[in-house]
Amino acid sequence: MKPFLVDVPVLILFFNRPQQLSQVFEQVRNARPSKLFLYQDGPRSEHDLPGIKACREVTDQIDWDCEVHRMYQEKNYGCDPSEYISQKWAFSMVDKCIVLEDDDVPSVSFFTFCKEMLDKYEQDPRITMIAGFNNEEITPGVPYDYFFASTFSIWGWASWKRVIDQWDEHYTFLEDKFNMQQLEQLVKERKFRKDFIYMCHRHKENNKAYYETIFHASMLFNSGLAIVPTRNMINNLG
Template sequence: MNTISDISVLFFPFSRPLYARQTFDAIKKVKPKKFYFYCDKAREGKDEEIKNNNIIRNYIKEIDWECDLKTWFRDENIGVYQSILDAIDWFFEYEEMGIILEEDCLPSIAFFDFCRQLLPKYKDDKRVWFISGNNMIEKYYNSKYDYIFCNTSYQWGWATWRDRWQSVNRNMFNVNEIIDYKLHRQLLADKKISNFEVKNLQKWKDKNGFWNPKSWDYKFQLSMTCNGGLAIIPKYNLVSNIGTMGFNSSRENKTIHNIKVLEVENYPIKIHPPFIVSDFNFTQMFYKRLVFRNRNLFQVVIQLLKKIL
């Protein structure tokens, strides 16, 4: 990949043009040579959602650069969970690697340059599962390296490879086996963090000790954990989650939403980490500053997931 426009990009907005417009405009600056535009259908009877969905679909008329454009605008609504899985499956039917952006994940230009360098570098290294655009631990400059590896991160603007996506477990996870094996304790190297994850799994598992997550990102992350996989974390935040639960900005969570990004066009990687292992200091700070601090929010998510199951 010689330029940032060489990276294939999947964009899947839905019904929030306030956010989708900003993310789409960021993509337009990059002018990807291969651009995939996916959009689920709005739900029947939701007039405002239908209106906004149509507004977003019309963005397609603004693509004025030369590119291999593929679109998939659904004729019926299938729901967020299956919709996202289908969108990424569709993307990787054609591409070996690429960037994945939801409507409320606003990337800096530097994010594309970051992925341009690292997608080819780790293409054949199955230890690395994805490249994250997120680093919400501000001023985490623990080393001289321009990125780190970690076994946890958000996927609010990310990149991955076809074979990693195809390695995601689409079926039930054997939670009892994960707990008995002390998988999180071995990988996270922290008793408090491990216990937190185990307690969540115990809440989610069914009476037979199995769980089929109805959240695509948790399904991906748990598959990564079960395979001992790692995420690449940039030294600086490169993608901002601008979504604040619909249009209600008063519910913004300042520890994870609207975090400033590195506003440059290039992300020079001068020094790569010498070892492909998890940075446990970052993991501890991630849980302490983001997960544990936002535990009430996570409990709401847990209850919603339990209702879905």
């Protein structure tokens, strides 16, 4: 058994797409993190079972020394709230973690980049997360390896328990007049998507924890910043 190379936990979310997952997992195998969290949603019907089994065969190919945790659901929760469930689960056991979905293929350098940033900014409450995806591929005019931004992509990211513990799964801020005034102003100031508050209302009505709106709301309320690499580190397969 090979030793681990990067002392950082990694959470992988997957369902029934072994071809995409195998590309992600191959990069994780190359990086050899010290801890691995594997979350798989349950079947919608018997037609999902072959893909589910094939995905588990992919993630069984652990050939390095690491601590492994598995949450394989027996029922189907869907993308939401599976995202929220899996992330709260992983961050309940570790103080920092990298999060990858089954279509987020990272470069191997993404893992060491996250490790460095997670350690460096662990005690800095201004920093909310580390993104791996840069939609510009290479951001011009930035003479450093990374920069700070007020918005972020969730295609491959890392964060800390201190951030995830702030998430409001019940969207209680929607019921507070002062909070809503703040949120409306923050959305305008940060030039955030105009339908964000509408999306929060819709997600609350659906009675599901949609982690993407929960995450962004938490970041806005806490004036958080994301670290974005100057060079893109994630290939999203879709």
